[in-house]
Amino acid sequence: MEKNTKVLEEVTIRFAGDSGDGMQLTGTQFTNTTAVLGNDLSTLPDFPAEIRAPAGTTYGVSGFQIHFGSNDILTPGDSCDVLVAMNPAALVTNLSGLRGGGTIIVNTDSFSEKNLRMAGYTSNPVEDGSLAGYQVHPVQISKLTANALEDMNLSTRAIDKSKNFFALGLMYWLYNRPLDQSFKFIDDKFSKKDPQVAEANRRVLQAGYNYGETVEIFTTRFEVKPATLPPGRYRNIMGNSATVLGLVAASQKSGLNLFLGSYPITPASDILHELAALKRFGVKTFQAEDEIGAVCAAIGASYAGNLAVTTTSGPGLALKAEAINLAIMLELPLVVIDVQRGGPSTGLPTKTEQADLMQAIYGRNGESPICVLAAATPAECFKMVYEACRIAIKYMTPVICLTDGYLANGAEPWQIPNADELPEIPVSFARDPEGFQPYARDKDTLARPWAIPGTAGLEHRIGGLEKEHLTGNISYDPENHDLMVRMRADKIERIAKDVPHAEIDGPAEGELLVVGWGSTFGSIKSAVRNVRQKGKQVSQLHLRHLNPFPENLGEILYRFKNILVPEINSGQLIKLLRAKYLIPAKGFNRVRGLPLHTEELEAAIEEIIGGNNG
Amino acid sequence: MAEVTEKPAQEKKLTLKDFQSDQDVRWCPGCGDYSILAQVQRVFPEFDHKRENYVAISGIGCSSRFPYYLDVFGLHGIHGRAPAIASGVKLANPDLNVWVFTGDGDGLSIGGNHLIHMLRRNLDIKIVLFNNEIYGLTKGQYSPTSVIGQVTKSTPGGSLDYPFIPVTLALGAETTFVARTMDRDPKHLQEMIRRAEQHRGSAFLEIYQNCNVFNDGAFFQFTEKESRADNVVYLEHGKPLVFGKAKDKGIRVNGFTPEVVSIADGSHSVSDLLVHNEEDTTLAAILADMTRNPGLPRPMGVFLADKRETYDAALTRQVAKARAGAADTDLQALLDGEETWVIQ
Numbered sequence: 001m002e003k004n005t006k007v008l009e010e011v012t013i014r015f016a017g018d019s020g021d022g023m024q025l026t027g028t029q030f031t032n033t034t035a036v037l038g039n040d041l042s043t044l045p046d047f048p049a050e051i052r053a054p055a056g057t058t059y060g061v062s063g064f065q066i067h068f069g070s071n072d073i074l075t076p077g078d079s080c081d082v083l084v085a086m087n088p089a090a091l092v093t094n095l096s097g098l099r100g101g102g103t104i105i106v107n108t109d110s111f112s113e114k115n116l117r118m119a120g121y122t123s124n125p126v127e128d129g130s131l132a133g134y135q136v137h138p139v140q141i142s143k144l145t146a147n148a149l150e151d152m153n154l155s156t157r158a159i160d161k162s163k164n165f166f167a168l169g170l171m172y173w174l175y176n177r178p179l180d181q182s183f184k185f186i187d188d189k190f191s192k193k194d195p196q197v198a199e200a201n202r203r204v205l206q207a208g209y210n211y212g213e214t215v216e217i218f219t220t221r222f223e224v225k226p227a228t229l230p231p232g233r234y235r236n237i238m239g240n241s242a243t244v245l246g247l248v249a250a251s252q253k254s255g256l257n258l259f260l261g262s263y264p265i266t267p268a269s270d271i272l273h274e275l276a277a278l279k280r281f282g283v284k285t286f287q288a289e290d291e292i293g294a295v296c297a298a299i300g301a302s303y304a305g306n307l308a309v310t311t312t313s314g315p316g317l318a319l320k321a322e323a324i325n326l327a328i329m330l331e332l333p334l335v336v337i338d339v340q341r342g343g344p345s346t347g348l349p350t351k352t353e354q355a356d357l358m359q360a361i362y363g364r365n366g367e368s369p370i371c372v373l374a375a376a377t378p379a380e381c382f383k384m385v386y387e388a389c390r391i392a393i394k395y396m397t398p399v400i401c402l403t404d405g406y407l408a409n410g411a412e413p414w415q416i417p418n419a420d421e422l423p424e425i426p427v428s429f430a431r432d433p434e435g436f437q438p439y440a441r442d443k444d445t446l447a448r449p450w451a452i453p454g455t456a457g458l459e460h461r462i463g464g465l466e467k468e469h470l471t472g473n474i475s476y477d478p479e480n481h482d483l484m485v486r487m488r489a490d491k492i493e494r495i496a497k498d499v500p501h502a503e504i505d506g507p508a509e510g511e512l513l514v515v516g517w518g519s520t521f522g523s524i525k526s527a528v529r530n531v532r533q534k535g536k537q538v539s540q541l542h543l544r545h546l547n548p549f550p551e552n553l554g555e556i557l558y559r560f561k562n563i564l565v566p567e568i569n570s571g572q573l574i575k576l577l578r579a580k581y582l583i584p585a586k587g588f589n590r591v592r593g594l595p596l597h598t599e600e601l602e603a604a605i606e607e608i609i610g611g612n613n614g
Numbered sequence: 615m616a617e618v619t620e621k622p623a624q625e626k627k628l629t630l631k632d633f634q635s636d637q638d639v640r641w642c643p644g645c646g647d648y649s650i651l652a653q654v655q656r657v658f659p660e661f662d663h664k665r666e667n668y669v670a671i672s673g674i675g676c677s678s679r680f681p682y683y684l685d686v687f688g689l690h691g692i693h694g695r696a697p698a699i700a701s702g703v704k705l706a707n708p709d710l711n712v713w714v715f716t717g718d719g720d721g722l723s724i725g726g727n728h729l730i731h732m733l734r735r736n737l738d739i740k741i742v743l744f745n746n747e748i749y750g751l752t753k754g755q756y757s758p759t760s761v762i763g764q765v766t767k768s769t770p771g772g773s774l775d776y777p778f779i780p781v782t783l784a785l786g787a788e789t790t791f792v793a794r795t796m797d798r799d800p801k802h803l804q805e806m807i808r809r810a811e812q813h814r815g816s817a818f819l820e821i822y823q824n825c826n827v828f829n830d831g832a833f834f835q836f837t838e839k840e841s842r843a844d845n846v847v848y849l850e851h852g853k854p855l856v857f858g859k860a861k862d863k864g865i866r867v868n869g870f871t872p873e874v875v876s877i878a879d880g881s882h883s884v885s886d887l888l889v890h891n892e893e894d895t896t897l898a899a900i901l902a903d904m905t906r907n908p909g910l911p912r913p914m915g916v917f918l919a920d921k922r923e924t925y926d927a928a929l930t931r932q933v934a935k936a937r938a939g940a941a942d943t944d945l946q947a948l949l950d951g952e953e954t955w956v957i958q
Contacts, residue, residue: 032953035953035955036953036955038955038957181953226957228957229957230957231957231958232956232957233950233954233955233956234954234955234956234957235950235951235953235954235955236953237951245948245949248945248948249945249949252945257706259702259705259706261702278948279932279933279936279937280936280937280939280940280942280943281943281945281948282933282937283933284705284706284929284933286701286702286705286929288698288701288731289698289727289728289731290727292695292698292728293695293698293701293727293728293731294698296691296692296695296698296699296701296702296728297698297699297701297702297705298702299691299699299702300671300689300698300699300700300701300702300703300704300705300706301702301703301705301706302702302706303689303699303702303703303706304669304702304703304706304707304710305706305707306706308702308706322692323692323695326691326692330689416949416950416954417949418946419944419945419946419949420946452707453666453667453668453669453687453703453707453710454666454667454687454707454709454710455666456664456665456666457666458666458687459665459666459668459685459686459687459688460687460688461635461637461681461682461687461688461689461690462688462689462690463681463682463688463689463690463691464674464690464691464692465690473637474637474682
């Protein structure tokens with residue numbers, strides 16, 4: 001039959017199913033294929049903390065949303081255009097995220113009485129007309145999968161495990177994507193280990209694609225043209241992977257061996273996994289007995305001259321607080337990466353949040369100044385982690401780099417940097433015993449010398465007790481303590497002179513400046529863009545350096561009548577801005593474990609500027 | 615890669631003075647720690663290490679002030695975390711000779727977790743645990759080795775906590791070298807430091823140490839000259855367990871249970887006695903367990919000296935293998951990943 005092709009600028013698709021249905025894999029495959037086609041994209045994996053919650057339950061639903069287009073894609077999308085629901089629980093939990101008139105593809109084979117009941121349906125929504133506001137495509141995915149594998153003599157379980165590839169194949173057909181990327185993936189992943197599984201997945205993927213091509217229910221397929229990204233070489237990357245690359249790059253460019261002390265914690269563990277597989281770059285990873293052991297081992301490695309890193313999430317950062325303070329007292333380089341998640345306590349391990357900012361800056365005993373950075377997008381984790389390493393080494397200080405669950409698992413195209421053009425990170429170990437003093441400072445940076453064990457003539461003692469200025473000996477002298485407290489604070493303040501000025505997107509002064517930090521960048525930029533398209537003026541400023549702030553920040557803030565600070569917390573950056581600059585900033589706070597909704601933020605912006613400009 | 619400058623071979627022999635720092639020693643007069651410091655400073659010069667390759671790591675407590683007084687690279691860390699810090703030092707630079715100085719509170723209470731995991735991994739680190747059965751620096755609370763019923767500031771009605779036997783704990787943590795000595799027997803203390811140094815892997819050395827301020831005399835029956843011979847049995851590899859002022863008593867095992875027998879009254883001879891074997895993990899457990907029996911002499915010496923690859927050597931080997939076998943150690947190739955595309 002005749003099929004039409006319609007060109008779209010952007011689409012948001014959500015794959016949803018049981019946590020055992022392979023939705024993350026399906027989403028990732030669709031993403032990789034879409035990336036290679038040159039679309040801009042942003043993804044949001046949304047999965048439960050339970051590894052395999054009971055099948056059919058609403059709390060066991062795992063989702064993966066991808067927003068892609070031929071224009072500049074900034075967020076994973078407030079709502080989706082297409083929902084692929086592998087069972088009733090996936091439908092009921094994700095329907096509210098589907099726009100009115102959106103498309104639903106359901107696996108009707110899983111709409112059994114039992115599954116309907118578990119999802120809380122009293123009648124089958126596919127048949128009872130309750131989905132009348134949507135375009136519903138019922139597909140017997142399980143049966144069609146089984147048919148495709150009929151002659152292969154596979155177990156029911158093995159057949160069932162392939163059905164996600166049917167959905168993937170169908171979506172590839174619908175959005176005009178080639179199958180090669182996924183064929184290659186199947187080949188790499190399964191061909192050696194289990195050729196039968198590889199063959200089954202290949203067949204089912206093709207069957208899904210063919211189904212779209214031949215059946216009459218899909219009359220239109222869609223095309224999304226490549227995006228006009230800046231020229232260059234690109235790859236698709238998730239935040240945790242970008243973090244790993246940033247660390248290895250900093251290790252290579254500083255000439256220091258990389259040491260990671262870590263303890264498994266969601267959503268940071270992938271950094272440990274990926275670095276553990278990079279021993280060929282001289283990387284040493286140490287899975288410690290606990291979070292404290294992990295950071296302490298990193299401190300030991302730093303003392304001995306490695307580029308030392310510890311990775312964690314909020315609860316782990318809390319446990320590491322005392323040891324981070326030791327690093328502050330010892331004045332040793334240490335990079336702490338906090339992949340924030342929903343809190344407090346165990347909170348929402350697999351969901352995103354920005355509520356560790358205060359913990360990062362202030363969450364330790366005593367006067368404990370520390371440098372804090374935050375990445376704005378998944379790919380930007382590379383740059384900010386590299387920056388964290390540079391600052392830690394240059395200023396002999398721990399640096400906390402904040403990312404979050406959304407950045408960690410979200411993906412976007414990344415313009416790959418040229419390794420040769422990355423800035424060098426100079427390192428100079430103390431070597432000369434003549435006049436050596438462990439706490440003598442560089443006059444510009446106030447950094448003390450890095451004098452590592454094994455250097456003859458530099459034997460000295462350091463520790464957590466207050467240091468005497470210059471000698472580093474134990475000192476209980478009141479004036480010395482006051483001096484050292486100021487010295488440590490001044491050292492961190494001086495970093496402000498060494499980081500880029502804050503930049504304004506939009507008019508340099510006016511009615512409203514929206515100030516954000518971290519992973520809300522895309523939502524804010526997108527909301528600001530939408531408001532501007534309505535002919536109104538609004539400016540945006542996004543902070544990457546949270547402590548110290550860029551030098552010009554205050555001067556910028558004073559130029560605007562209103563300051564709006566959107567955050568995925570109850571208002572943390574806003575407190576810092578108010579305290580430091582004495583400005584009456586307004587907050588926009590949603591703490592749902594999800595990225596901010598562009599539309600809601602848009603409304604908040606419009607409420608402030610009202611009819612005042614444009 | 616940044617490398618440590620190699621100093622030409624030691625020109626002059628190191629002496630005790632080379633290991634004395636310029637800091638005033640601030641332990642209470644009469645503290646057992648002075649003897650331990652003196653023996654360490656006496657023995658360290660004998661070893662085949664450059665002074666700059668020694669690293670002393672500690673946590674918090676009286677014992678943890680030790681690194682300040684030893685003129686080597688020293689890191690006075692935070693409470694209980696010395697084994698974790700030391701692990702990082704050793705893994706970053708396996709050429710360093712790393713020693714941890716800790717106490718019964720620091721090592722067995724707040725730092726118990728780090729200690730047991732470092733021991734089981736068999737990192738090539740020496741752990742010297744000063745056991746005085748009390749918290750000294752916080753002024754006299756009971757510790758995880760204080761005896762049941764011990765009256766301290768925090769246990770006015772007597773301690774209810776059942777104590778650890780440090781050597782038993784170390785054996786349970788799969789430690790490859792476990793030994794015990796005391797502050798008041800300098801020769802034996804020196805010998806045990808030598809033995810710990812010679813071991814490749816985690817070496818755990820417990821030292822009975824008198825806190826003359828908060829727990830004076832806790833070990834006197836074992837440490838004082840007049841009572842020591844009848845209350846201590848020195849373990850020597852390949853030799854029968856004989857003790858007593860007149861060398862008239864010995865340890866025999868009845869089944870798995872050690873018992874004291876006389877070798878003077880004709881009932882038993884030396885050939886009936888248990889012969890020590892440092893490489894026998896079962897025997898080590900039996901000997902360590904003698905600690906709980908007040909009717910038996912307290913074993914001092916090397917309980918176990920076992921051989922197992924160290925964690926640091928294994929990690930170094932794994933990294934070296936990965937580097938040797940890898941064609942793709944190009945940073946650009948790593949950044950590129952598997953799939954790239956070009957936008958003109």
